[in-house]
Amino acid sequence: ALGYRAATWFERAPAGADEFGWQVLYLAVGAAIASVGYLHYRFGDGFKLMGRPYQWIGSLTVLVILYVMSFGSWYDRSGAGFLDALPNEVWFLIAGSVVVTAGSTIALLRSGAGDAKAAAAGIAVSAGAAYATILMLLIQATGFPTAPYLVTNLLLFGALVGLVAVGVTTRQPALVNMSLAFFGLTVTTRYIEVSAGMFATGVSMMLGGALIIGLGWGLERLRRNLITRFELRGES
Numbered sequence: 001a002l003g004y005r006a007a008t009w010f011e012r013a014p015a016g017a018d019e020f021g022w023q024v025l026y027l028a029v030g031a032a033i034a035s036v037g038y039l040h041y042r043f044g045d046g047f048k049l050m051g052r053p054y055q056w057i058g059s060l061t062v063l064v065i066l067y068v069m070s071f072g073s074w075y076d077r078s079g080a081g082f083l084d085a086l087p088n089e090v091w092f093l094i095a096g097s098v099v100v101t102a103g104s105t106i107a108l109l110r111s112g113a114g115d116a117k118a119a120a121a122g123i124a125v126s127a128g129a130a131y132a133t134i135l136m137l138l139i140q141a142t143g144f145p146t147a148p149y150l151v152t153n154l155l156l157f158g159a160l161v162g163l164v165a166v167g168v169t170t171r172q173p174a175l176v177n178m179s180l181a182f183f184g185l186t187v188t189t190r191y192i193e194v195s196a197g198m199f200a201t202g203v204s205m206m207l208g209g210a211l212i213i214g215l216g217w218g219l220e221r222l223r224r225n226l227i228t229r230f231e232l233r234g235e236s
Contacts, residue, residue: 002029009087020137025090027065027134028097031127034058035104038119042108055122056174059163062130063182066156069133070186071193072149075140094134101127118169125162129155156186168226176226180219 006025033054041051068074105123108116132155140148160183167175 006089009089012087020140021086021090023065023069024086024134024137025093026061027130028090028094030058030061030065031130032058032097032100033061034126035101035123038122039104039107042111042116042119052172052174055172056178059122059126059175060178062126063156063159063163063178066129066133066152066159067182067186067189069137069152070149070156070189075148097127098131115170118166121162122166122170125159125166129159129162153186153190157183160186173226180222184219 002025006022010021035058037051037054037056037058039051040054041048101123105120108120108123133152136148136151136155160179163179164176164183167173167179
């Protein structure tokens with residue numbers, strides 16, 4: 001529904017509004033959804049069942065956009081006029097997302113519950129990565145000297161590590177599995193992207209195959225160890 005409405009906003013906006021506008025829109029919405037999910041799970045008895053899916057959907061939205069934006073081809077364009085052309089509705093959504101995120105974090109920290117800090121950390125990871133990327137895109141659009149490709153990849157890896165830590169702390173196997181899957185996909189993608197310009201022989205393919213096998217084995221072993229820890233905690 002939001003995407004349908006946003007299409008109308010961008011159609012009415014000046015040219016260049018959609019250059020990074022869609023990414024900014026969904027990053028802000030993903031951060032807000034994840035924040036609401038942590039708040040629902042912590043406080044809402046009637047909404048607790050919805051808390052986990054909101055967390056996963058919001059975090060997944062942020063990870064998908066970060067992964068898409070981690071390719072260098074996005075930043076070949078100058079982004080001129082992006083700030084001036086961005087529809088007012090998108091600015092309102094960004095502001096609303098910040099309010100929802102800040103309010104959720106404050107409510108969790110003021111509750112004094114034992115798992116409140118872990119939930120607040122989950123918001124900080126998802127929302128922090130989203131807002132940092134939005135800020136980076138806005139700075140890039142104004143022409144300041146930046147390294148957006150490197151920044152986006154660092155934010156993506158930071159968010160993945162943070163979500164794995166949050167998933168372990170809050171006992172969310174689905175969040176851990178999702179983050180590890182994205183981690184493996186990102187490492188493989190970056191290797192192929194970098195090696196494509198360095199090797200033109202079968203050596204790169206052999207190294208890539210070994211990397212994928214080793215990475216898959218390591219991630220699967222890590223995933224099983226984490227799931228075992230969850231089960232042991234549940235039994236105790």
